[in-house]
Amino acid sequence: MSLREKLASGKFVVTAEVGPPKGVDIEEMKKNAELLKDRVDAVNITDQQSSVMRIGSLAGAHLVKQWGLEPVFQMTCRDRNRLALQSDLLNAYVMGIENVLCLTGDHVALGDHPDAKPVFDLDSVSLLAAIKGLEQGRDLGGKELAGSPRFFSGASVTPCAEPLEPQIIKMEKKVKAGAQFFQTQAVYEPRQFETFMQSVKHLNVPVLVGIVLLRSAAMARFMNTNVAGIFVPDALIEEMDKAEKKAAKGIEIAARLITEMKDMCQGVHIMAIGMEDRVPAILDAAGL
Amino acid sequence: MLVSEMKPLEEVLGYLDGEGKVFIVGCKGCAEVCQTGGEPQVLEMKQTLEQQGKTITGYTVIDFLCDKALTKLRLKAHEDEVMAADSLLVMTCGIGVQATAAVVDKVVHPACNTINLGGARGEWRGSERCRECGDCLLDMTGGICPLTACSKSLINGPCGGAKNGKCEVEPEVRDCGWHLIYERLKKLNRLDKMREVLPPKAYSKMEPPKHLRSTIMWALEQDEKEEAVR
Numbered sequence: 001m002s003l004r005e006k007l008a009s010g011k012f013v014v015t016a017e018v019g020p021p022k023g024v025d026i027e028e029m030k031k032n033a034e035l036l037k038d039r040v041d042a043v044n045i046t047d048q049q050s051s052v053m054r055i056g057s058l059a060g061a062h063l064v065k066q067w068g069l070e071p072v073f074q075m076t077c078r079d080r081n082r083l084a085l086q087s088d089l090l091n092a093y094v095m096g097i098e099n100v101l102c103l104t105g106d107h108v109a110l111g112d113h114p115d116a117k118p119v120f121d122l123d124s125v126s127l128l129a130a131i132k133g134l135e136q137g138r139d140l141g142g143k144e145l146a147g148s149p150r151f152f153s154g155a156s157v158t159p160c161a162e163p164l165e166p167q168i169i170k171m172e173k174k175v176k177a178g179a180q181f182f183q184t185q186a187v188y189e190p191r192q193f194e195t196f197m198q199s200v201k202h203l204n205v206p207v208l209v210g211i212v213l214l215r216s217a218a219m220a221r222f223m224n225t226n227v228a229g230i231f232v233p234d235a236l237i238e239e240m241d242k243a244e245k246k247a248a249k250g251i252e253i254a255a256r257l258i259t260e261m262k263d264m265c266q267g268v269h270i271m272a273i274g275m276e277d278r279v280p281a282i283l284d285a286a287g288l
Numbered sequence: 289m290l291v292s293e294m295k296p297l298e299e300v301l302g303y304l305d306g307e308g309k310v311f312i313v314g315c316k317g318c319a320e321v322c323q324t325g326g327e328p329q330v331l332e333m334k335q336t337l338e339q340q341g342k343t344i345t346g347y348t349v350i351d352f353l354c355d356k357a358l359t360k361l362r363l364k365a366h367e368d369e370v371m372a373a374d375s376l377l378v379m380t381c382g383i384g385v386q387a388t389a390a391v392v393d394k395v396v397h398p399a400c401n402t403i404n405l406g407g408a409r410g411e412w413r414g415s416e417r418c419r420e421c422g423d424c425l426l427d428m429t430g431g432i433c434p435l436t437a438c439s440k441s442l443i444n445g446p447c448g449g450a451k452n453g454k455c456e457v458e459p460e461v462r463d464c465g466w467h468l469i470y471e472r473l474k475k476l477n478r479l480d481k482m483r484e485v486l487p488p489k490a491y492s493k494m495e496p497p498k499h500l501r502s503t504i505m506w507a508l509e510q511d512e513k514e515e516a517v518r
Contacts (some may be wrong), residue, residue, distance in 0.1 A: 077440075082488060104447035107439055109457045118440060125444035126488045140488060158448045166470045166482070170445035173485050185448055228451040 004152040013267035020055035031274035051111025076105025081121040095151035128177035155179040158229030159196035186212035208267035217241040246284040255285030290381035292400035303397040322360035325379030353384035360391040382418030387426030389431020396431040418501035430472035437465025
């Protein structure tokens with residue numbers, strides 16, 4: 001069953017993340033993918049995450065598919081104009097890639113090529129609309145396609161943003177433009193997530209709650225200061241601080257968060273950020 | 289110099305839909321030269337809108353709307369008329385619209401598109417910026433330009449990158465443009481504007497129009513020739 005079919009059937013789905021390497025040595029990426037195979041329903045392939053130049057998500061999604069996993073092809077609007085984005089969507093379809101996650105993308109100023117020209121010709125909303133257009137047989141120029149693709153398109157949302165209302169307004173626009181599922185930014189506060197889920201109930205769209213695996217108290221503090229929409233409560237930071245075995249504690253916290261939020265949403269999206277080998281242990285502890 | 293041209297009347301009337309009372313603002317600077325927002329155009333607009341059943345609570349034509357302090361003072365003299373209106377219609381470049389929005393807590397609509405001159409820019413000292421995109425969106429965004437206020441020039445709302453109202457690019461100094469737009473639309477009770485899905489921008493309109501480009505080139509060449517003679 002595909003991700004689309006699993007979500008439609010009401011199954012609680014699990015997705016994780018694989019980041020392609022900077023360079024052409026794909027051994028570690030393959031090893032991580034193998035670890036996740038048979039444990040997750042799909043893997044997201046990040047699109048030059050944090051604006052750091054590396055193998056792209058299209059090639060990454062193609063590889064992961066060859067290795068027997070279902071890819072979610074992440075697409076940001078940072079590096080490609082509307083021609084390149086639409087062309088890559090057609091490329092993805094002919095490679096058998098069905099799931100696309102539409103993102104704005106980090107600014108180039110955050111990455112390792114800060115002098116690059118940022119593109120942002122489309123935004124996440126108009127990219128979703130472009131996909132819908134291609135599915136209906138027309139490109140953004142209004143020209144007819146010889147054979148139209150079909151995608152399962154998703155988007156992201158930040159449930160712990162402050163203020164929350166602009167995020168919800170944009171989420172509504174994404175649904176209107178064609179988003180069929182959401183994977184969220186990391187959540188560490190189940191009560192806040194519950195409030196968020198209540199306020200987007202009317203959208204009737206599956207939401208996969210985002211979990212970022214904690215490595216240390218320092219990492220949590222760093223995210224609190226530097227990463228938008230992420231807030232790790234003091235109690236969790238203290239828990240990490242006091243723990244002797246940081247890896248085991250991070251796994252325990254992730255599993256606990258999943259257990260607490262499982263009944264509020266339709267799935268979980270685990271972002272292990274380089275610690276993919278710990279994902280199976282999180283799933284074991286969460287009983288998934 | 290900033291070159292503006294009138295938006296189609298239907299577009300302007302669309303902005304004013306549901307608003308009966310309007311205050312009109314013109315400018316004796318570039319907009320007068322472009323014949324978009326000088327006194328004759330303001331009076332013509334007043335007449336047109338009255339024919340459409342609108343009440344014009346007042347109008348003013350200010351010397352250089354981009355001078356925000358002056359704009360504030362001059363509008364102060366019309367305070368009653370401005371406050372009696374549902375909205376202000378500003379018949380100038382994008383800077384004038386944003387300068388007006390910055391000094392009045394009222395809905396501000398642009399009546400013009402600012403087109404690209406391909407070189408010479410207007411002079412202003414405020415934080416407003418106009419990219420001369422040729423298809424002004426200020427009506428949708430509470431008089432704050434998303435192309436210049438947002439580091440990614442997003443037109444459909446904020447990305448996930450802002451923290452505490454600050455942009456992910458230079459968070460120490462840069463506000464999130466969409467946070468400003470959201471706060472302003474909320475204050476004006478016009479968040480419905482933010483809910484509209486906007487199609488991709490026509491970036492072709494950002495190029496200087498052919499006729500204008502040839503005129504500027506001609507002017508520059510003339511200037512060079514004269515300099516050589518001197």
